[in-house]
Amino acid sequence: MSTEFMTEHSTEYKVIGTRPVRHDGSDKVTGKAVYTDDLHLPNMAFGAFVRSPHAHAKIVSIDTSQAEDMPGVLATCTSADLPDPWDKVDDLGEGCVNYAHLSGNVLARGKALYKGHAVAAVVATDSHLAEEAASRIRVEYEPLPATTWVLDAMKEDAPLLHDDLITHTLDDAPAKPSNIESHIRFEKGNIEEGFAAADVIVEREFKTATVHQGYIEPHVSVASWNEDGRLKIWTATQGSFVVRQQMAALLKMPISQITIVPCEIGGGFGGKISVYEQPVAAVLSRKCGRPVKIIMRRDEVFEATGPTPGSFMRVKIGATKEGKLTAGEAWLAFDAGAFPGGVIGPGCMCVFSCYDLPNAAVDGFDVVLNKPKTQAYRAPGSTHVAFAAESVIDELAVQLDIDPIEFRLKNAAVEGTRRVDGPVYPRVGLVECLEAVKNSEHWKSTLSGPNRGRGVACGFWFNAGLKSSVTASVNPDGTVTLVEGSTDIGGTRTSIAMQLAETLGISAEDVIPQVADTDSVGFTDVTGGSRTTFATGLAAHEAALDIQRQMMERAAQIWECDTGDVEVREGVYRGNDESLTFSELALKADSVGEAIIGRGAVDPQVSTNAFAVHLVDVEVDPETGKVTILRYTASQDAGTAIHPSYVEGQIQGGSVQGIGWALNEEYFYDDDGHVRNASFLDYRMPTCYDVPMIETIIVEVPNPDHPYGVRGVGEVSIVPPPPAIASAIQRATGIRLTDLPMSPPKLWRAINNGE
Amino acid sequence: MIDFEYTAPTQLDDAISQLSEAGDRARILAGGTDIIVQLREGLQSADLVVDVKKIPELTQFEFTAGQDLQLGASVPCWQVYENSEISAAYTALTDAVHIIGGWQIQSRASVGGNLCNASPAADSIPALIALDAVAHIAGPAGRRTVPASEFCTAPGRNVLEKGELLVSLTLPAPGPHSGSAYQRFIPRNEMDIAVVGAGSYVRLDSDGQKIEQARIALSAVAATPVFAEEASNWLAGQPISEDVFAEAGELAKKVASPIDDMRGPAEYRTHLVGVLTRRTLATACERART
Amino acid sequence: MKTHVSTTINGEAVEFLCQPRQSLLEILRDELSLTGCKEGCNNGNCGACTVILNGLPVDSCLVLAVEVEGANIETVEGVAQQRQLHPVQQCFLEGAALQCGICTPGFIMTSKALLEKHPAPDEEEIRFSLAGNLCRCTGYDKIVHAVQAAAESAPAPK
Structure with a gap:
């Protein structure tokens, strides 16, 4: 069930807000869509990795000779085959990368820093042979002590991962290296005064486990490094241009020599931005002179690609007895994995982002330890901190005996609220989301029965702008071919095409969108940050306006009048007592002049500020500690829902990922720093048998920074589920869990100790 | 994976001779859902x-x-649960085979294969033990039978000797006034490995008031699925009550020596033995009465 | 050494050579260019490689290609008939029951098998039957709705 909750805009759109069949849909339900692993190039060879069996070890030697002697083995490579890396930092749209670290993550240099760290690779004529050859590469290790928990890694005597890591801090730089990459601090107002003004203060500590994005398609690439020096890579990526950027830096070659072809991508959620196998496939291709495919096994995906951090958090919030928040303080330590640059920054910015908090201070630490390098995962960092902050907010509401929605409404961030990290919100829709939930049938319904409880929580994500480019060509049959650089993970071909169609006054079906390679369209940032429908949609709108201008000129030429005398409304061009529809004009235009091609290139430097409020009913089996989700409602401010079905889909998908994070998903580490559950079987993502229907309420508070009011909808829905479920469990059992996941043994133990 | 030779004999004797010849280097493929992985x-x-x-x-x-x-x-799971006679008579087994993996797994995985794979957490084995199944083995030295409760010897190991294979299982007629049930605890609702599994069989007196015979078996609490003998024997002659089921659950815990791993801590597993024993006994009695 | 296998795929007689270690998934994708079935985990935990083998959904990564001698196999490529989408495909499309689409062929195959067995499944049956197929994008809501819609839209073909 879905409800739309309109607020301000009453504009009559023709295309926006409708639910056309997506352009790539037929290919995807018939198996025709081409994903990277579906490519089979002539003379293609297959690569496989050798990975560290140790969580931390010095690499003493690597002997590839036995593998190279096998018939059918074409080449091997190690980090020695990559150019010496530069210590250079680049922004990839959902976070920055240091190329020295990235190179060391792609193939370990000197030390293996986590179990599964790639150490060498081999290419052979068939994939089984490559696996066999990989097993014959002999690597001698000298194991070192390892650490996989963030607070342990911060200790003075913790095993050091990087000898040269000196903490970046506002204070004086420490003299000695440590595992702490940086200490961030944000302050607002005066927290001492704020807490002094509080009648109630709640302070709690929270822990969250490492979790993975869990896309179903493993990382896979085909690289062909040809004799003319040109490198072409077909890959599963959220951003073909950022792959090009990373490849050029890692391989020290001009970007113009590299073409990245984005194939259909089987999910990413932030995890398919960094390169892993691409540089290795490229080097192996150069060495063997053939196209090389590398597909990771699922265990490799879990052990060696971007999970999102485990964390320790302490949050303290004070409120008056009337329910007004007075101050908040947060101390956050996130693990970055084996290399610096986790998601602590957004974590610090998001922790109090839902509230008008007059006094606040946040300290954040980015900490390296012996786990795979962490990556963005859908609203990176925000889910962690929402679990902490929203749990404390809920406990305050309980202590003050104020309804949890009313308590949030009293303190909700609104236009003009300044976040702890500085920015002041423009018009945002948190209050509307809270009101939507408050008015929902779900909230008004009574939840009865033993061991049941209801929880509510808010979530925030910035949503990014960044660069997008499109070109659009008018065809003589009245259709428009739209070429875009944004890889389509979840239906954005259609949400972008619909905006072009709306502007031109044609139907969504009359736009033919396609995702192009890096030689065929202008620079476009990643499909991430909830930015694609917003920013690439904006580029499409610009391209449509460009087309419209040219069409008006052409009409004037045909009608022999001034361009200024031509008007266009809903796709009908009028002037000189004549009129032509878009498609009629397209046909005529084709016969009297050059092609009409529109361009759109944008770089909006804004956050579009997404808020969500979720409501959940649970039932706890007190004998086993298992939680069943009985009912789930998610409201979210979409700004404007371009294609409501796919907006709902994003909300539902994020909610279920959040439910998985809340209840069962975790990297289970043993004492040796090995992940013991690197499979879909034991990682336990929700199946459809674990969740109910996810009811959605699309709130539309149009974004002032977009012609159609789009805010982007991809990420924020993952944020509220853990705290909403924690609060529901608290209502059901009286117990507040502060560790994620809230798995059955933990809840059972808590219930048991309570008795 | 390292390549191998594949044969698909149509005669039992051929299978035995092929297995004997290859000795330790031979593996048996039925549904393939374990061995291929x-x-x-x-x-x-x-x-x-x-x-x-x-x-x-x-x-x-x-x-x-x-x-x-x-x-x-090698009869696959789906044939067991889709057969109305089997599923009516051997409900514990039906319960188990309906939740081994998802539907795709049940299309291929067999009860015999689940037994031979000898996972401590196997779903069908507690059901087989509770139902007092007997395994029929054929090999170069002829045929022999082994009770299901003695078939597994260690994680991934069973009693099959070189050249032997499991041919079939006999599940005795459950008899009047009997019922059985299998339940496992998993964090998800499907597609998971048992944290603990329990199978219970009961035969009641003709009034349905007392337990005449019971068999309880457990999985994921020891190196192999285990028969909870003391708890089973104690139940004979007991009236049907929640207290009796709970007491049986306490007695069943005595055979549990679980490990701590990513699927659950030991203390929790032991606790779950009590819960699942009680719950499966209640369901089995309920089924016996209807 | 390679083994010769004769089988029927989507109604057509097909022959191929394979090594015993090669899975049906590998042969379908790499030898026969039927790349609609996907590799998600290669150990039977995600269902992306689901095909229908002799009338039953199976994970093709857990079938050796040598085993399918004489078998009848349906893959996603054979589901649409005479350029007409199957009701399940149509309902997935219209109901926005896919996002990235990598799991979609597997869901289509299991859903089709379900409706052939139970033309009018309830939500519980649908969710239970589809539990062997993982989707990380949709939260399953629209998938379940699409299967319900397909059940309502057409009498399931026998």
Whole structure:
């Protein structure tokens, strides 16, 4: 069930807000869509990795000779085959990368820093042979002590991962290296005064486990490094241009020599931005002179690609007895994995982002330890901190005996609220989301029965702008071919095409969108940050306006009048007592002049500020500690829902990922720093048998920074589920869990100790 | 995965001779849902894989004159739960085979294969033990039988000797006023490995007031699935009550010596033995009465 | 050494050579260019490689290609008939029951098998039957709705 909750805009759109069949849909339900692993190039060879069996070890030697002697083995490579890396930092749209670290993550240099760290690779004529050859590469290790928990890694005597890591801090730089990459601090107002003004203060500590994005398609690439020096890579990526950027830096070659072809991508959620196998496939291709495919096994995906951090958090919030928040303080330590640059920054910015908090201070630490390098995962960092902050907010509401929605409404961030990290919100829709939930049938319904409880929580994500480019060509049959650089993970071909169609006054079906390679369209940032429908949609709108201008000129030429005398409304061009529809004009235009091609290139430097409020009913089996989700409602401010079905889909998908994070998903580490559950079987993502229907309420508070009011909808829905479920469990059992996941043994133990 | 030779004999004798010849280097393939993964992941290796799905004796099932079920070792899960006679008589087994993996797994995985794979957490084995199943083994030295409760010897190990294979299982007729149930605890609702599994069989007196005979078996709490003998014996003659079930659960805990791992801490597993024993006994009694 | 296998795929007689270690998934994708079935985990935990083998959904990564001698196999490529989408495909499309689409062929195959067995499944049956197929994008809501819609839209073909 879905409800739309309109607020301000009453504009009559023709295309926006409708639910056309997506352009790539037929290919995807018939198996025709081409994903990277579906490519089979002539003379293609297959690569496989050798990975560290140790969580931390010095690499003493690597002997590839036995593998190279096998018939059918074409080449091997190690980090020695990559150019010496530069210590250079680049922004990839959902976070920055240091190329020295990235190179060391792609193939370990000197030390293996986590179990599964790639150490060498081999290419052979068939994939089984490559696996066999990989097993014959002999690597001698000298194991070192390892650490996989963030607070342990911060200790003075913790095993050091990087000898040269000196903490970046506002204070004086420490003299000695440590595992702490940086200490961030944000302050607002005066927290001492704020807490002094509080009648109630709640302070709690929270822990969250490492979790993975869990896309179903493993990382896979085909690289062909040809004799003319040109490198072409077909890959599963959220951003073909950022792959090009990373490849050029890692391989020290001009970007113009590299073409990245984005194939259909089987999910990413932030995890398919960094390169892993691409540089290795490229080097192996150069060495063997053939196209090389590398597909990771699922265990490799879990052990060696971007999970999102485990964390320790302490949050303290004070409120008056009337329910007004007075101050908040947060101390956050996130693990970055084996290399610096986790998601602590957004974590610090998001922790109090839902509230008008007059006094606040946040300290954040980015900490390296012996786990795979962490990556963005859908609203990176925000889910962690929402679990902490929203749990404390809920406990305050309980202590003050104020309804949890009313308590949030009293303190909700609104236009003009300044976040702890500085920015002041423009018009945002948190209050509307809270009101939507408050008015929902779900909230008004009574939840009865033993061991049941209801929880509510808010979530925030910035949503990014960044660069997008499109070109659009008018065809003589009245259709428009739209070429875009944004890889389509979840239906954005259609949400972008619909905006072009709306502007031109044609139907969504009359736009033919396609995702192009890096030689065929202008620079476009990643499909991430909830930015694609917003920013690439904006580029499409610009391209449509460009087309419209040219069409008006052409009409004037045909009608022999001034361009200024031509008007266009809903796709009908009028002037000189004549009129032509878009498609009629397209046909005529084709016969009297050059092609009409529109361009759109944008770089909006804004956050579009997404808020969500979720409501959940649970039932706890007190004998086993298992939680069943009985009912789930998610409201979210979409700004404007371009294609409501796919907006709902994003909300539902994020909610279920959040439910998985809340209840069962975790990297289970043993004492040796090995992940013991690197499979879909034991990682336990929700199946459809674990969740109910996810009811959605699309709130539309149009974004002032977009012609159609789009805010982007991809990420924020993952944020509220853990705290909403924690609060529901608290209502059901009286117990507040502060560790994620809230798995059955933990809840059972808590219930048991309570008795 | 390292390559191997593949045969699919149609005669039991051929299978035995092929298995005997290859000795330790042979592996048996029925539904393949375990062995293929193990070969792929290098947990097992083989020079010869013998596909036993073309041998009639292994693929058939029938009720004998005494109403015992003779179940071919490679009969897949779905044939068990879709057969109304089997599912009515052996509900514990039906409960188990309906939740081994998802539907795709049940299309291929066999009860015999689940037994031979000898996972401590296997779903069908507690059901087989509770139902007092007997395994029929054929090999170069002829045929022999082994109770299901003694079939597994260690994680991934069983009583099969070189050249032997499991041909079928006999599940005795459950008898009047009887019922059985299997339940496992998993964090998800499907597609998970048992944190603890429990199978219970009961036969009641003709009034349905007292338990005359009971068999309880557990999985994921020891190196192999185990028969909870003391708890089972204690139940004979007991009235049907929640207290009795709970007491049986306490007694069943005595055979549990679980490990701590990613699927659950030991203390929790032991606790779950009590819960699941009680719950399966209640369901089994309920079924026995209807 | 390679083994010769004769089988029927989507109604057509097909022959191929394979090594015993090669899975049906590998052969379908790499030898026969039927790349609609996907590799998600290669150990039977995600269902992306689901095909229908002799009338039953199976994970093709857990079938050796040598085992399918004489078998009848349906893959996603054979589901649409005479350029007409199957009701399940149509309902997935119209109901926005896919996002990235990598799991979609597997869901289509299991859903089709379900409706052939139970033309009018309830939500519980649908969710239970589809539990062997993982989707990380949709939260399953629209998938379940699409299967319900397909059940309502057409009498399931026998």
